[in-house]
Amino acid sequence: MPKNIPLGFYVDADTIIHRIPAAVKFLALIAFILVTSLAVKTVAWAALSLAIPLVLFPVAHIPLRVAVGQLAPPLYLLVALAAFQWWQKDLTSAAIMFLTVYAAVTAAVLLTLTTKVSEMMDSFDRALAPLGKLGVPVENITLAMSLTIRLLPLMLGTVLEVLDARKARGATASLTAFGTPVIIRSIRRARAMGEALHARGVGD
Numbered sequence: 001m002p003k004n005i006p007l008g009f010y011v012d013a014d015t016i017i018h019r020i021p022a023a024v025k026f027l028a029l030i031a032f033i034l035v036t037s038l039a040v041k042t043v044a045w046a047a048l049s050l051a052i053p054l055v056l057f058p059v060a061h062i063p064l065r066v067a068v069g070q071l072a073p074p075l076y077l078l079v080a081l082a083a084f085q086w087w088q089k090d091l092t093s094a095a096i097m098f099l100t101v102y103a104a105v106t107a108a109v110l111l112t113l114t115t116k117v118s119e120m121m122d123s124f125d126r127a128l129a130p131l132g133k134l135g136v137p138v139e140n141i142t143l144a145m146s147l148t149i150r151l152l153p154l155m156l157g158t159v160l161e162v163l164d165a166r167k168a169r170g171a172t173a174s175l176t177a178f179g180t181p182v183i184i185r186s187i188r189r190a191r192a193m194g195e196a197l198h199a200r201g202v203g204d
Contacts, residue, residue, distance in 0.1 A: 009066065011113045017060040022115045023123035029111050033104045043092060046099035053107040060114050070109045078102055158185050 017025075036049040057067050078098055086094035125142045162181050 009070070009113065010116055011060070011062055011066060013061040013114075015060050015114070017056060017110070018114045021123065022119040023127060025111050025115060026120070026123060029107050032107050036100045036103055040096065040100050043095050043099070046096045046103070050099050050103040050106060053103060053110050056110055060110065062110070062113055066113070067109075070113065071106060074102070074105050078105075158182055158189075 032049075032053075036046075040046050040049055078101060081101075082094045082098040085097050121142055125139075128136070128141060162185075165181075
């Protein structure tokens with residue numbers, strides 16, 4: 001999996017951040033997002049909120065190339081949103097919005113780079129286990145979350161493959177020529193996955 005696809009890459013290392021349980025990291029991420037979204041009101045504090053997860057990247061031994069590959073793609077959308085915010089309000093509001101949102105994205109990327117998908121799913125399963133006594137289909141919910149997390153990088157990988165193939169052929173810009181192979185590959189993957197799940201008795 002390319003290193004610039006979110007949720008599609010894990011850095012295997014033995015650091016204090018890697019050893020923190022997935023559930024603790026997930027709760028810390030939620031708390032961080034809530035605090036930065038509700039409490040940060042100045043550019044200085046917004047910059048500090050972004051600096052906190054960035055400082056943790058070297059602590060987690062995340063290679064610079066991997067970090068840049070994961071953190072660069074969201075910048076295109078965030079810069080556009082910040083420009084719109086600047087136009088609607090003022091530069092200060094735009095800067096605070098950009099820094100706080102990018103801080104949340106950076107923290108989420110750090111979580112995915114230092115936590116295996118299987119560990120996240122196990123933590124979700126344990127957290128939702130008490131609801132199973134109330135008749136909630138915990139296993140189906142966990143499976144759906146697992147498939148979603150897995151399919152997001154696969155879908156992005158498919159898009160990148162189609163773009164690379166079109167670039168190699170020198171194809172002109174065409175939404176149909178781009179969308180058709182992406183849709184066909186996605187349907188094939190979904191059908192194969194559905195058949196695999198059915199063969200294992202899921203959903204019976």
